[in-house]
Amino acid sequence: MKIVIVGGGWSGCAAAVCAKKGGAEVTLLERTDMLLGTGLVGGIMRNNGRYTATEELIAMGGGEIFKIVDDNSKHKNIEFPGHSHANLYDIGKTPAAVLSYLKEIGVNVVFEARMTKANMEDNSIVSVEDAKGNVYEADVFIDTTGTAGPMNNCTKYGNGCAMCILRCPSFGGRVSLTGLTGIKEYVGKKANGSVGAMSGSCKLYKESLSSEIVEELNTKGVAVIPIPEELIEDHLDIKACQQYALKEFKKNVILLDTGHAKLMTPYYELAKLRMIPGFENARYEDPYAGGKGNSMRYFAMAPRDNKLKVEGVNNLFCAGEKAGLLVGHTEAIVTGTLAAYNSVKFYKGEEQLEIPRQLAIGEAIAYVKEQMETEEGLSKKYTFSGSVLFDRMKELGLYTINNSDIKNKVEELQLKDIFSYKTEVPSELNLQGAK
Numbered sequence: 001m002k003i004v005i006v007g008g009g010w011s012g013c014a015a016a017v018c019a020k021k022g023g024a025e026v027t028l029l030e031r032t033d034m035l036l037g038t039g040l041v042g043g044i045m046r047n048n049g050r051y052t053a054t055e056e057l058i059a060m061g062g063g064e065i066f067k068i069v070d071d072n073s074k075h076k077n078i079e080f081p082g083h084s085h086a087n088l089y090d091i092g093k094t095p096a097a098v099l100s101y102l103k104e105i106g107v108n109v110v111f112e113a114r115m116t117k118a119n120m121e122d123n124s125i126v127s128v129e130d131a132k133g134n135v136y137e138a139d140v141f142i143d144t145t146g147t148a149g150p151m152n153n154c155t156k157y158g159n160g161c162a163m164c165i166l167r168c169p170s171f172g173g174r175v176s177l178t179g180l181t182g183i184k185e186y187v188g189k190k191a192n193g194s195v196g197a198m199s200g201s202c203k204l205y206k207e208s209l210s211s212e213i214v215e216e217l218n219t220k221g222v223a224v225i226p227i228p229e230e231l232i233e234d235h236l237d238i239k240a241c242q243q244y245a246l247k248e249f250k251k252n253v254i255l256l257d258t259g260h261a262k263l264m265t266p267y268y269e270l271a272k273l274r275m276i277p278g279f280e281n282a283r284y285e286d287p288y289a290g291g292k293g294n295s296m297r298y299f300a301m302a303p304r305d306n307k308l309k310v311e312g313v314n315n316l317f318c319a320g321e322k323a324g325l326l327v328g329h330t331e332a333i334v335t336g337t338l339a340a341y342n343s344v345k346f347y348k349g350e351e352q353l354e355i356p357r358q359l360a361i362g363e364a365i366a367y368v369k370e371q372m373e374t375e376e377g378l379s380k381k382y383t384f385s386g387s388v389l390f391d392r393m394k395e396l397g398l399y400t401i402n403n404s405d406i407k408n409k410v411e412e413l414q415l416k417d418i419f420s421y422k423t424e425v426p427s428e429l430n431l432q433g434a435k
């Protein structure tokens with residue numbers, strides 16, 4: 001059983017772990033020289049409903065990646081405006097920790113392998129090729145190429161290439177596997193109807209900030225600095241991460257400590273930023289042109305069912321942003337795990353899993369699919385950590401931070417350790433019966 005995963009962001013890494021546990025020979029292709037994709041500059045975990053989704057996946061036996069993240073967290077259980085019980089992983093250490101784990105379990109990680117061609121037979125992918133002409137054959141493929149960039153999209157729909165961590169000029173831009181098979185993909189919109197969404201945070205070098213701010217970040221993990229009225233910029237509407245589109249994020253500079261200082265706004269004019277006390281020497285670490293813009297995302301999402309099988313191709317699954325307007329590392333990790341699990345089941349001809357809507361993860365996957373079929377739904381973003389999906393979780397009683405309640409529910413649904421392949425997919429009857 002050979003599974004090729006295209007894209008080494010959080011969804012691809014989680015898929016690799018789960019596919020390997022299922023007994024597959026796994027190759028993970030990544031176009032750059034580092035794993036984690038946009039997760040290289042992220043860091044926020046377990047905030048609000050992401051806590052629930054994380055513990056659900058752990059109870060289902062898919063917690064390996066979350067353990068690495070928890071082990072590499074700089075701050076745990078912190079609060080910042082609108083967000084509770086967040087962990088912040090160290091963006092310096094975590095990528096290497098994930099890579100060594102994948103190597104340890106025997107995943108074949110290939111860097112600088114930018115997939116640019118899909119070879120098809122009878123509506124199935126037989127192999128993919130990278131830009132150097134290397135061919136990778138497999139039985140099942142998983143598209144985890146994300147939705148960010150490439151540069152022409154950032155130029156056309158954003159403020160130009162801001163020189164972000166995706167480094168398109170050096171490694172070549174994103175290429176979608178689903179797109180190469182000829183399947184028409186969904187395009188996300190902003191609230192005003194224009195295409196795409198801008199990434200919602202930047203990184204500042206801590207050493208360019210005042211010692212008071214650095215001290216606060218190092219000790220508390222968070223620093224909230226009011227912005228003088230005349231310097232306020234408003235970028236809330238264009239943000240990909242609607243969970244941070246709150247007035248507090250406009251009126252204050254909100255910094256989080258992920259190793260660098262994560263600045264919770266898509267961009268902020270450097271000259272203005274330097275007028276705020278403590279920021280006189282501020283410098284951007286990511287994107288380099290964080291004073292002007294940020295990466296643009298949500299251009300190419302695959303039509304898929306709730307088992308994460310891409311509709312229209314026999315042996316292709318998808319996860320992460322590719323699987324819909326889902327924002328976040330947690331969202332990528334849970335969908336990556338499910339896509340890989342179902343890839344293994346598909347290969348074996350066994351029953352595949354649709355996570356029931358009694359769990360936050362199942363609700364997210366099904367709800368996003370429904371929403372993406374409407375014009376209005378395409379202009380929103382969905383995350384366990386805020387905005388519409390978190391509101392919905394609360395309304396439906398799906399949000400809890402009580403680990404034993406989560407474990408009990410997972411057990412009741414007969415999904416305990418399912419991602420360790422220790423149990424079979426329960427019948428629909430059992431799934432419906434559980435409270």
Ligand SMILES: Cc1cc2nc3c(=O)[nH]c(=O)nc-3n(C[C@H](O)[C@H](O)[C@H](O)COP(=O)(O)OP(=O)(O)OC[C@H]3O[C@@H](n4cnc5c(N)ncnc54)[C@H](O)[C@@H]3O)c2cc1C
Pocket residue numbers: 006007008009010011012029030031032035036037038039041042043044045113114115116144145146147148173174175176177199200201202295319320321322326327328329330332
């Ligand atoms: C600046 C920024 C900050 C963020 N902060 C947070 C945060 O703090 N917390 C949070 O939960 N979420 C955060 N997010 C959102 C989160 O990072 C993403 O939603 C999630 O990680 C997406 O994962 P993914 O695997 O779907 O895609 P990506 O992270 O985009 O990964 C896709 C990978 O595929 C590779 N790829 C693309 N095309 C090809 C190809 N043809 N061949 C081979 N490889 C290819 C890319 O190089 C990339 O590594 C942030 C996003 C950004 C941009």
